[in-house]
Amino acid sequence: MTDVKKRVCVVGSGNWGSAIAKIVGNNVLAHDDMFETEVFMYVYEEIVNGQKLTDIINSEHENVKYLPEIKLPANVIAVPDVVKACNDADILIFVLPHQFVKETCLKMKQFIKPNALGISLIKGFILTESDGIQLVSKVISETLGIETAVLMGANLATEVASEMFCETTIACENESYKPLLTALFETSYFRCKVIKNVAGVEACGALKNVVGIGAGIVDGLGYGDNTKAAVIRLGLMEMMKFTKVFLGNDDKSVFFESCGVADLVATCHGGRNRLLGEAVVKSMKKRGIAGVDIRLLEKEILRGQSFQGPLIAKEIYSYLKDNSMLEQFPLLVAIHRICTREVDPRNFIDCLRDHPEHM
Numbered sequence: 424m425t426d427v428k429k430r431v432c433v434v435g436s437g438n439w440g441s442a443i444a445k446i447v448g449n450n451v452l453a454h455d456d457m458f459e460t461e462v463f464m465y466v467y468e469e470i471v472n473g474q475k476l477t478d479i480i481n482s483e484h485e486n487v488k489y490l491p492e493i494k495l496p497a498n499v500i501a502v503p504d505v506v507k508a509c510n511d512a513d514i515l516i517f518v519l520p521h522q523f524v525k526e527t528c529l530k531m532k533q534f535i536k537p538n539a540l541g542i543s544l545i546k547g548f549i550l551t552e553s554d555g556i557q558l559v560s561k562v563i564s565e566t567l568g569i570e571t572a573v574l575m576g577a578n579l580a581t582e583v584a585s586e587m588f589c590e591t592t593i594a595c596e597n598e599s600y601k602p603l604l605t606a607l608f609e610t611s612y613f614r615c616k617v618i619k620n621v622a623g624v625e626a627c628g629a630l631k632n633v634v635g636i637g638a639g640i641v642d643g644l645g646y647g648d649n650t651k652a653a654v655i656r657l658g659l660m661e662m663m664k665f666t667k668v669f670l671g672n673d674d675k676s677v678f679f680e681s682c683g684v685a686d687l688v689a690t691c692h693g694g695r696n697r698l699l700g701e702a703v704v705k706s707m708k709k710r711g712i713a714g715v716d717i718r719l720l721e722k723e724i725l726r727g728q729s730f731q732g733p734l735i736a737k738e739i740y741s742y743l744k745d746n747s748m749l750e751q752f753p754l755l756v757a758i759h760r761i762c763t764r765e766v767d768p769r770n771f772i773d774c775l776r777d778h779p780e781h782m
């Protein structure tokens with residue numbers, strides 16, 4: 424990248440996409456020596472209350488569907504065409520549910536600047552038939568041919584948007600980007616720490632979504648905080664072990680950054696994936712296991728937002744199965760099987776009780 428002012432595009436506009444657009448919109452104004460002050464935000468177009476969501480955002484400066492009651496800075500412009508949104512951008516902030524990443528990148532591919540920098544805020548893996556599971560940052564990087572950093576942390580979007588203090592972890596292999604990334608994301612209430620372990624940070628972000636479902640399952644079953652703490656601890660042990668085998672790297676320090684234990688705790692208490700775990704148990708009590716329908720629960724509870732945990736559980740399961748490691752990760756495997764209705768959620772406590780960590 425050159426020293427001229429950088430143009431920023433946010434690719435995505437859900438709950439977190441809109442919250443980060445608020446921060447980035449304000450920060451480019453505060454650092455107008457470094458950044459162009461207009462920020463394009465790619466919005467997957469839909470009709471809300473009879474109007475296009477992009478028109479509502481551009482006139483009311485509020486994403487009424489995904490982040491209601493939070494005003495976005497007026498320099499954040501909603502754009503329904505991803506090619507127009509990313510054209511001429513030097514910095515591309517990816518914040519879409521991970522299942523839409525590949526198709527979105529393929530649309531952008533021919534139109535982005537070759538020296539653009541990507542930053543992925545996406546928590547998940549991408550499962551392909553040929554290569555198994557891959558890091559989202561790697562898919563972005565390889566599809567677009569650009570360097571890609573990541574930002575993950577204990578960052579429940581509505582709390583961040585309401586300016587409640589939190590920390591986050593940014594990882595970037597090229598340390599020279601640190602001042603740029605800090606200027607773009609840091610605020611008095613959103614404290615950024617920049618480290619180098621991109622893959623480790625990203626693995627934490629993906630894995631904790633699955634453990635969050637487990638926390639919700641024990642809530643739904645009526646257990647208390649001690650049981651949830653056991654889910655968090657055993658979940659953390661499996662997250663660390665999975666990261667070691669999947670990445671071939673045993674850097675445990677990453678788990679003590681915001682993207683690690685802190686995000687796990689935040690998700691297990693206040694995340695959408697926790698809500699899902701609880702809803703699965705309630706739904707099972709009402710309708711029996713056969714009546715549990717995750718996509719229906721997503722529609723009823725989130726009204727357009729998405730639960731990433733069940734997809735990520737499936738991605739992890741596929742990796743573990745291919746590598747004959749299912750028995751070594753009973754908690755992650757049980758959560759996948761509960762989501763796919765193969766296992767009754769009431770058996771989850773047996774999984775905790777008989778966990779290999781206790782042997």
Ligand SMILES: NC(=O)C1=CN([C@@H]2O[C@H](COP(=O)(O)OP(=O)(O)OC[C@H]3O[C@@H](n4cnc5c(N)ncnc54)[C@H](O)[C@@H]3O)[C@@H](O)[C@H]2O)C=CC1
Nearest residue numbers: 436437438439440467518519520523545546579580728729
């Ligand atoms: N919401 C949160 O508190 C946080 C979310 N994240 C992560 O951020 C990522 C994005 O999540 P959110 O912003 O919360 O989204 P969301 O779950 O609130 O909303 C779903 C988004 O997907 C879009 N969409 C639907 N179909 C699409 C398609 N075919 N192509 C492209 N987009 C489509 C919708 O328009 C909407 O913007 C996820 O990986 C999530 O794990 C990370 C930190 C916090």
Ligand SMILES: O=C(CO)COP(=O)(O)O
Nearest residue numbers: 576577578579694695696
């Ligand atoms: O990643 C998150 C908080 O850091 C949000 O988690 P949920 O998707 O479970 O709400």
